[in-house]
Amino acid sequence: MYELFFREFNKKIALTPEEQDLIKKYLTPKKLRKKQYLLQEGDVCKFVAFVEKGALRQYSLDESGNERIIQFALEGWTISDLYSFLTGETATYHIDALEDSELVLISKSAHEELLQKVAKYETYTRLKITGAYIAMQKRLTSIISSSLEERYSSFITLYPDIVQRVPQHMIASYMGLQPETLSRIRRRISSR
Amino acid sequence: MYELFFREFNKKIALTPEEQDLIKKYLTPKKLRKKQYLLQEGDVCKFVAFVEKGALRQYSLDESGNERIIQFALEGWTISDLYSFLTGETATYHIDALEDSELVLISKSAHEELLQKVAKYETYTRLKITGAYIAMQKRLTSIISSSLEERYSSFITLYPDIVQRVPQHMIASYMGLQPETLSRIRRRISSR
DNA sequence: AAAAAACGTTGACTTTGGTCAACGCTTTTG
C-alpha cells in the first residue's frame, strides 16, 4: 500500500523508515470507479489526490456546457483543485475517474500538520509544484507559439500513455479543439 | 534597498530582523536599462530576479522569428527561466526590460544556501511558486474555454497596470494573437 | 445477445483569425 506514492517521494528526497511511517498516518486510501467524481464544481476541494493506479481528468465547463479538460493524471501524478484546496473557496473544476482508480488522499489538516512536522514534506511539496509549474509553462508556450500539428506531435511523444488510454476527443478538449479538428490534424500528419 | 522584496516576503511569512539581515547577504541588486537583456536564449539562467521597480517580459521566438510573450513582470513579481535555473540547461526564453528597472537577484548558489540555512526561505519559495502555478492554471483555463472578448476583458480587469504600461501589440503576443486581431477585438468590445 | 451509447471520420458550409498593405500619429534617435 502506498508503494508508488513513497517511490515518487523518495525520488525527490529520501525518507528514513521512521519518517515514512509517520507520513503514512496522514494518508487515506480511496478507490474510485470509472466515471465517479472526486470533486464537483461548487464543492470545496478537501484533498490532494495522488494516483496509485488508474486515470483521472480535471475539467471545467464553458458557457455552452462543453467540457474543457485542463489536466490528466495517470499513475504517479497528483491532482487537485489547488486554489479551492488552499483557500477553502468553492471549486471551479470537476475531477472524475476515466478508469477504475486507486488514490492516496491528503486532507487539508493532514497537509498542514505534515508541513509542520516533517520538513521533508515541505521540500517534497515544493519540488512537486515546481515541476508542475515548469511543465505547465512549456504547455502554455507551445499553445501560443506552435502550430497544431506540432502541438499534437509533441503531445504524443510526451504522453504516449495518455494517447493509449484516453479517448481522442478528450485529447482534443485538452488542446482546446473540437474533435473533428483533431481528427483532421491526425490525417494531415499521417499523410506526410 | 530591497524594501519591496522584504515587504512581499513578510506578507507570505514574517521574518525576524536577524533572519532578514541574513537573507540580505545573499541578495544582489541590479539595474537594467530599457531594452537590455537579463537573459538570452541559449545562455544558462543564473538567477531568479525580483522586480523592485520597472517592467520586464519573458518571451520565446517561434519558427518565423516572432516574439511570443509568456510572462510580464512588474513591481513585486519574480521572473526567471526556472527550468534553466534549476537544471543548468540552456535557456529557451529571453528576458528583457520594457522600462528602466531595478531588480533583486538571487543566484543559484545563494538560492541553495538559503534553502539550507533559512527554513522560511523554503516556505517563501513554496508559497510563491504555488501562487504562480494557480495563476497560470487560470490563464490556461481561460485560453481553452473562453472567447477572445472574455479573455481580453478579464485581462484588463486583472492587470490594469500592464495595460497602462505595456504596448498593445505585446499584450496581443501574450494572448497568442496578431496585433490586428486584438485591435479588432477592442473595437468589438467598445461598440457594445 | 440485442439495444444503446460512445467514438472517430468525413463532407459541406460558416465563422473567425491571419496576412498584407496602407495610413496617420506618437515616440525615439541622431
Add this chain to the structure above:
DNA sequence: CAAAAGCGTTGACCAAAGTCAACGTTTTTT
C-alpha cells in the same frame, strides 16, 4: 529639430478552425 522607428487601426482577401449532419464501428449496458 528632422528623420526614423514604433505603434495602433482599417480594409481586402485568404487560410484555418468551428458547426452541423451523416455514417460505420466499437464499446457498454441491459
